[in-house]
Every structure is written in structure tokens, then in C-alpha cells.
Amino acid sequence: MAQKRPFLDAIKNDILLFDGAMGTEIQKFDPKPEDFPDGKDGFNDGLVLTRPEWIKKIHRSYLEAGADCIETNSFGSNKLKLDEYGFGDKTIEMNKKIAELACSVASEFTDKPRYVIGSMGPTGFLPSSNDPDLGQISLEKIREAYALQAEGLILGGVDALLIETSQDILEVKLAIEGAHEAMAKTKKIPLIANVTLDQYGKMLLGTNVQAAYTTVSDMGIDVFGLNCSTGPIEMTSSVQWLDEQNDLNLLVVPNAGMPENEGGHAVYKMTPEKMSDALGDFLSKYKKVRIIGGCCGTNPAHISALRKVIDARK
Template sequence: MTPTPRAAGLRAALTSRVVVADGAMGTMLQAQDPTLDDFQQLEGCNEILNLTRPDIVRSVHEAYFAVGVDCVETNTFGANHSALGEYEIAHRIHELSEAGARVAREVADEFTASTGQQRWVLGSMGPGTKLPTLGHVSYGVLRDAYQQNAEGLLTGGADALLVETTQDLLQTKAAVLGAKRALAALGADAPVLVSVTVETTGTMLLGSEIGAALTALEPLGIDMIGLNCATGPAEMSEHLRQLSRTARVPLSCMPNAGLPVLGKDGAHYPLAPAELADAQETFVRDYGLSLVGGCCGTTPEHLRQVVERVRELTPPQRAPRPEPGAASLYQSVPFRQDTSYLAIGERTNANGSKKFREAMLEGRWDDCVEMA
């Protein structure tokens, strides 16, 4: 498979400089007050606007490109099985994904032509509302639906696939492998980027540490790993430090504009544009980030200042020290032997195996090793 010139250019950019993505999408769409008819009576289903009000979606992409960002995310965060399923339109995954990519592609091409600066489209593949680890939906159903999502995005002109805001590692795997299947089915070659969401608790929603996410996802052949949503940049620093030390692939960070603050007019995000720019500049210098942007609460002004701050920066060359290991849902365990013997065996527990328990109690270690 040969990558398109745009996809090849994006890969090259991610390894040589800081690429800047856009900021919040949903709040900017809602600020234009689309009607119930615009949503085809499916209130809040932003992906419908790709067909009914592409002018609104275009205006958001234009606002971000106008301040100098390199790439925008498609308006397809909810174009997946569980999110569209709640509106009973899961059969429209491909249609709405392709429509969202086409709108972004048109705007990107216009800005490329008018400015001479190559602009890219990141196909947004959101987490949906069901967690397969908790049994809300089966893995196979999710994977196949994500393949439809990815095929629509690629057909519509996306230059990369961004699996974002993931909270469950099994859902993340379903999205990544759905994306890989889509690339194979279309004979395409495009980067697959993954951005996980770590809560203020210090783990993903289901308790996964960042090390577990890296151990589980990097072997799937992803092109990038990073963080987005849930918190502001301050809460992401230590997780980025860990990724910087151990990840073989490039890194990204798209924080919220701080933690939301509840006021009389509802929640707002307090981080000022200059503060986001400060944080992203520090992250690039300290952790060698290749892709930066914003998430909830960030505006074109936030991204304008980020662009100005990182435009001339060259990410320092990282020298990661990956450590082979295995991961459960919760944590990564390195293959490091502190003693001379390390055994890993599912049946080697005294509660689940009478045979093992008896061998252990009788000191028949050769039998224990054989079962392991």
C-alpha cells in the first residue's frame, strides 16, 4: 500500500516538527444555534449537520484554519455504533463519516491552495457511549462498526484516523483494529493516531494506568499515542513524562482549557489562551511532542496562541527506553526478573486448581512448574 502524498507529508511532519491541530468542535457548533429541523429531529446529533448544515461545520473548520492550525478534526466524534444507535440510525455510520470528511477536506484544500501551507484532515473516531469491558456491547460489533466509520472517513478524504477520547482499552483496540481493517479493505495507507483520556484520578475511566495503555496499544501498529480531554494540561504532565520515557511512537497532547468550573451560568473552562500556549510549549520542549491541539473549552484564540508559540520549535529528539512487559486492564508489568525464577500461569492458583494446591502444599515443585 502506497500512502497518498498528503498522508506521507503528514507522517514526515510528525517526525520533524510540531504539528498543530484544532480545538473544541461541539460547543462551536452549538453556538450557532442549529434548529431541530437542522438535526432532522435528532436533537444533539451533531453528525447530522454534516449533511443538513455543512455551512455551519465549514465555518468551524475555517475559524481554526484561519488562525494557522495545520489540521482539523472531522465532525464525526459520534459517528459510531453506540452513539448513533441511541438515535436509532446506526445504519448511517458510513454516510455521516464520509460527509464529515468531505466537508473538512474541501475547507482544507481551499486553505492549502490560498496559503501554500499544506493542511490536513484528521478523521475523528470517538469512544461512543458503551464500554465493552463492562459488557455493554460486544467487541466484534464495535470493531465492525468502527471499520465502517473509518472507511467513510477515508473515502471522504481524511489524511489520518484519530481514535480519540478513549476510556476503555477494549474499545480502543476495537477502534484501532477497525481502522486497520478499513485501510486494508480500501488498499489505503494512512496514519492511525490514538489519544486516550486519563481522569483526575490518574487513570482511564476503568482504572487503566497510562503504562497499561501503552503496552496494550503500541504493538497494534499505531503511529502515535497521546492524551486528550478530561483535564487541563497540568494534570497531564506526569503521564506525558512517562510516555516520553518509554513510547517508541510520536506523542500528542490535546487538553481541555483547564478543569470545568461551575458558575451561575453553568460550567466554563478557566484556562486562558496564553496559559494553554505556555503549557504546550513546555510539553514540546520537555517531552518532545509532535502533535498539539485543544479539546473542550478551547477556542480559535487558544489555538492561535499555541500556533505562534510552537511554530518555530523543533521537538527535541527523544531517546525512549521501552521496557518489554505485559499489561492487564489496569497496569503494565515489565518482564524484569528480580529473582532467578519468574512464572506466569493462569492455572497456578490454589483456589482454582485442586491439583496445583496439593502439589504446592506437598512441595512438588516440578509438578507446579509443569502446570505453569
Template structure:
């Protein structure tokens, strides 16, 4: 193993110590402000939520504050679509570094203020969503990008977020395993060039059948990602917690990395032409707290989750300490308990070493990427329809 030295590992120290609670949906929160085109900086930027860190930082700061006020320990930057490709839709591609850096600085300011007032550290998670391309697909437009081009796109976003003060980089709502690898390569290239290293958390999104867009299931995702230089693996978005049970159990029983789970507030339903996430705070918090009891160490919410969802989740899990790991047979018999004893997963007893040591030598990662992926079979490609505009975290 090659030793992995962090320049900032406060986030991993917290994950080692207790269950860390993330925030909820940024997009859902923004919608409640009923912003005008002028708030976005003009009609040409209307709907570009990420640009609000420049035009209405007060709104984004208030949203971060609303989640910190109910107990969230980590807040995600408003940068889910802040990569060069997606910002180009608004002519903002040349401001990619500025937008990411500013978003992280804004979140850092709020977190530091709350930490100073409460004495509890708060963490900035630099949100990195999909590029909008699907390199594993067969669509001539969506797959028309090289691995190196993708890596460079994620390098740039990682640079802005890290320079702005992020404690952890979060590659989230990942639906194409090849794109995930490009993100990991690009981010680690930035770390090497800049002489910094902060934790890297990677979350895939699975449909109701338990697969990513091109057919990768949770076992394939885990096998692929644990071999790469990441520090946390998890799931977010796509479905509500009710569809995550089997994949989460698999991760708890097989992952050597800390596990994160940030579900939507249920599967969206169409109400008057708009997507509505129907799961109320109480059942949501109850189910997600159950995942923590199984061994998930990082919990929070995605699309449709509000401060009220996180407030109840905080009440269920805050202050609980890990106890002995549940056996697989015990996990099979678990039923929801309003006051669960929160359990550690397989990585808790031995992960001090895992946090400081990587999964092998990744110094040549940038030159090895072509051998990292097996292309999806034609059958896998045909079973799912690519969505060029994934809803993503908080975009609904």
C-alpha cells in the same frame, strides 16, 4: 518487523518535520451558533452535532476555517459520535457511512482550499470517539457487546472517513483499553480489505489521578498500544494541561512513537447548570507549548478551546525546529519558559524506520484479539464509576 506501507503518509511526514498543531473544540464552537431544532433537521435530530455535516455544512465548514485561519494544520472531522451505536439514538444508524464520508469530504474541501492559498499542507483527522459501550465494565447494559461487534462498528466509521479523504484516523477520548483494541482491530481490518493504509493516531483520556476509567495508567496504556499497529500515541480531554504533566513526561521518556497532547481548557466548572472550561488562552498555550519543548510533536486543544487558544499556541510553537533530546534529569528541572526551545522526543532520531515498519507482524491481528487484554481487577472496577455518556472532544 513487518514493513508497514502507507498509501498516504503526508501527515506522518509533517510530524517528522515539525510540530503539528491541531484545532480546538468542535462542540464549543457549535454552541456559539445557537442553532435551532430546524438547523439540526427537525426535533428528532435536535442536538445531534454530527448530523450538521448534512443539515448545516456551512456551519461546520466555517468552524474548520476558523481554526485553519489561526494556524491549525490539522482539523478533526465532526464525527466524534458518528458510529452506528450513537447515531442509532437519533435513528440515523443506516446513514453512518454517509455521515462519516460527508464530514471528511467537507473538511477535505476546506483544508485543500486553505493549502492552495497558503502553500502549507493541511490535514484531515478523522475523529472516532467511544462507542458508548464499556466492554471492560460490569454494568449489564454498558458491557453488553462483543469484541467482534465493536470491531465492526469501528470498521464502518474508518471506511467512511477514509473514503471521504482523511489523512489520519484519530481514535480519541479513549477510556476503556479493551474498546481501544477493538477499534484498532476494526480499523486495520478495513485497511487490509480496502488496500489502503493511512496513519492511525490513538489518544487515551486520563482522570486527575492519571488513570483511564477502569484503572489503566499511562504505563499500561503505552505497553499495550505500542504493541499494536498504530502510528501515534497521545492523550486528550478529561482534564486541563495542569494534570497531564506526569503522564506526558512518562510518554516522552518511554514512547517510541510520536506523541500527541490535546487538553481541555482546564477542568470544567458548573456555571448556572452548564459546564464551563475556565483556562484562558494565554496560560493554556503556555503550558501546551511547554509540552512541545519536552518532546511532544503534536499539540492542540479539546473541550473549551477556541480559535484564540490555538492562535496563541501557534505563536508559541510555529516554526521552531527540533534540537537534541532532553535527558530525564533535564526534564525534571523544566519550568515554563515563554520562548522555549522545542525539543524532540526519543522517537525523532530513529522514527523514519519506525514509521515504515510496524511493531511486529499484525497480519493475524483479527484472530489474536482475545489474548490482547487482561481484564481489570474487581478493585479497579470499583474505584471508578462508569459514565455512559462521556463528554468527549468538543461535546461540552
């Protein structure tokens, strides 16, 4: 069995490959309301309770495609999101179970080290905004929502925490604080903070990449990243700027191109070959990029193509 180095040692020596999209892979099972806990349609994270074999199959498919890291199916499992489905009081328990499931699949693969990354997505609130519905929430509630989630993921055995698809930089700060709070109760593990930028290089509320990076880079995070919203091409100028800081290691996990609207659905058309060419170019030009992978619209074929790009560099 391959000796598993600590996650941060691994990214010093190798480019690590993350997995692809989870939500679109779940849709391929054509889930019905009765597949979800209490019939709560769309409660994807809850499938760990009712359809764990689906989630295992998705994790397995990405590991078979060559991913070094799989993300837990916990994108919407902070307490505020779980409250919407009536599971908020089980936040720690849910996240622990989700992490344990991912770890059990990762342990099936003994050819090389495989890492499990605890996914922490947005709360659905925008604490920086004046929106009467999305902005009026106490900062402590958001911090606590993430602290409980992080605690569950750490107890479940994840190798690192990933704050991802973040659209409000204040929420990112609160998530980082919550993660540190959880680590103080459990154990210290690496922390990755991602932001999501539009094609003009700005977060939803207008924060540019420079301001976002400056805000969180000294908050005890180990990796700064960009994920979702756009394809790799639209990320180029932001990745270039981040690389020039020559500071934190970087994660780049784009969508399979910009979304196109077809019949009211977002469709992503960037092929595995085009995506691997673009990210391979990043790896050649930007030395701080140590983690790549795929977000919306990507599947095991995209991850397999990215594996080939990384292996060709060895």
C-alpha cells in the same frame, strides 16, 4: 500551492497543530431542534446534512487561526452512536460526507499543507465493565461499528484516523482492530490512538497510562495520545512517562483547564496564554510530543496562541 508531505513525514520534521473544540463552537450558532436531521436535537454530526455551512465555518476558523490539522465532525459517527439517531445503516455514507466536507475546506488553504484527521469517539459502551447497560455488548459489534466508520472516513479522503476521548482500553483495542480492518479494504493511512485520563492519571475504569500504552503500542498505531478530561498541568506526569519510553510519537490535546461547574454547566477557564505557556513547556521538555491542540473549552483564540508558540521555536 504548498507541497503536501505525508502526515508521518510532517510530524518527523515539524510540530503539528490540531484544531480546538467543535461542540462548543456549534453551540455559538444557537441550534434549534429543527436545525438537526429529523429534528433530532443534539445530533451534532448530522449538521453536515442540514447545516453544512456551520461546520465549514468552524473548520475554516481553526485553519485561519493557524491549525495544521482539522478533525472531522464525526466524533459520534460510529455505527452504535448513529443507531441512536436512526442513521446507523448510513454509517459509511455519513462519514464519507463528513470527511469530504472537511477536505473541501482544507483545500481552500494553499499557503501550507493542511491535514484532515478522521475523528472516532467512544461508542457510549464500556465493554470492560460489568455494568448491565453499558457492559453487555458483543465485542464484534463494537469492532464493526468502528470498521464502518473508518471505512467512510478513509473513502472521504482523511489523512489519518484519530481514536479519541477513549475511556475503556478494551474499546480502544477494538477501535484499532476495526480501523485496520477498514484499511485492508481501502488503503493504509496513519493511525492515532488517544486515551483520556483523569487528574490522577487513570482512565475511567482505572487503567493507568502505563498499562494503556503497553496494551496498544504494538497494535500498529503510529502516534499515542492524551486528550480531554483535564488541562495540560494534570497531564504532566503522564506525558513525562510517555516521553521516557522514547518509542511512539505523542499527541497532547488537553482541555482549557479542569472543568468548573457553574449553574450545572462545565466551564473551562484556562486562557489561551496560559494554555500556550503550558504546552510550549511540554514541547521544550518532551521531544516525542509532535502534535498539540485543544479539546473542550478551546476556541480559535487558543489555537492562535499555540501557533505562536510553535512558530517561535523555528
